[in-house]
Amino acid sequence: MIPLSDENPTLRTPIMTWLLLGAMFGTWALVQGGGLDELQLLKSICTLGMVPAELSHRLPVGQGIPFGPGMGCVIDNDAVNKFTPLIAMFLHGGWMHLLGNALFFWVFGNNIEDSMGPGRFLVFYLLCGLIAAATYVLSDPASPVPTVGASGAISGVLGAYLVLYPRVKVNMLFIFFIVGIRAWLVLIYWFTLQVFAAYAAPHSPDGGSSIAVWAHIGGFIAGMVLVKVFENPRLVAERNAIRNERQWLATANV
Numbered sequence: 001m002i003p004l005s006d007e008n009p010t011l012r013t014p015i016m017t018w019l020l021l022g023a024m025f026g027t028w029a030l031v032q033g034g035g036l037d038e039l040q041l042l043k044s045i046c047t048l049g050m051v052p053a054e055l056s057h058r059l060p061v062g063q064g065i066p067f068g069p070g071m072g073c074v075i076d077n078d079a080v081n082k083f084t085p086l087i088a089m090f091l092h093g094g095w096m097h098l099l100g101n102a103l104f105f106w107v108f109g110n111n112i113e114d115s116m117g118p119g120r121f122l123v124f125y126l127l128c129g130l131i132a133a134a135t136y137v138l139s140d141p142a143s144p145v146p147t148v149g150a151s152g153a154i155s156g157v158l159g160a161y162l163v164l165y166p167r168v169k170v171n172m173l174f175i176f177f178i179v180g181i182r183a184w185l186v187l188i189y190w191f192t193l194q195v196f197a198a199y200a201a202p203h204s205p206d207g208g209s210s211i212a213v214w215a216h217i218g219g220f221i222a223g224m225v226l227v228k229v230f231e232n233p234r235l236v237a238e239r240n241a242i243r244n245e246r247q248w249l250a251t252a253n254v
Contacts, residue, residue: 003171004107008243020150031091032044046067048087048088051145053143064144073144073146085130091149093148101151104154105157112160112227129219132216132218136215151212151219160227162184166187198214
C-alpha cells in the first residue's frame with residue numbers, strides 16, 4: 001500500500017517541508033549526480049554515508065567491503081565521519097529510494113510542521129533522524145556497510161502523526177484502488193512490518209544488515225515520544241477545530 005494523501009487540512013504553507021524536500025533533491029542532483037553517474041553515486045555513499053564501524057571503531061582502518069564492480073568501500077578515520085549521521089539523512093541510494101521517502105514525507109510531514117511551526121519542525125526532524133541513526137549503530141556497531149536515506153527522520157514524522165492524528169483517514173493506493181484508511185491502522189501496520197523485518201531480514205555476508213530497519217524503529221519511537229515536546233498546542237487545537245467543522249459540514253450536506 002502506498003500513501004497518496006490524507007484528509008487532514010493544512011492551514012499554513014509548509015515552508016520547512018518544502019525546504020527539506022528541496023535539500024534532498026538538491027543533494028541527489030548536485031552531490032550524487034542524480035544517479036546518472038554510477039561512480040559518483042557509489043563514491044558519495046561510501047564517503048558520506050554513515051558507516052557504523054567508523055563511528056564505533058569496531059573494525060580496523062583499511063578493512064574494506066565490495067562496493068560495485070571492481071570497487072570497494074574502505075573503513076577510514078576521516079573527520080567527516082563525525083558528521084555522517086546528519087549528512088546521510090540527505091543522501092539516497094537511487095531514484096525509487098528518494099521518491100518513496102519524499103512521498104511519505106510529503107503526505108505526513110506537512111501536517112506535523114503545521115502542528116509545530118517550521119522552526120520546531122526542523123529541530124524535531126533532525127533530532128529524530130539522529131536518534132534513528134544512533135539506534136541503528138547500536139543495533140549493528142561493527143557493520144562496515146554505508147547507510148543513507150531520510151527514512152529514519154521520516155519515521156519520526158510518522159510516529160508523531162500517530163500520536164496527534166490517529167483517526168484521520170489516509171488515502172492509500174492498494175493495487176488499482178484508492179482506499180481511505182484510518183492513520184492509526186496504516187502506521188501501526190507499517191511499524192509492525194519494521195519490527196518483523198528487524199528480526200527476519202537477512203544479513204549481508206560482511207555482517208551488515210541489508211536494510212536499516214532499526215533506524216526506522218528508533219526514529220518512529222523517537223517521534224512518538226518527542227512530539228509532545230515540540231508540538232504547538234494552539235496550532236493543534238486550531239487544526240482539529242477546523243477539521244471537525246469541515247467534517248460536520250460535509251455530514252450536514254449529505
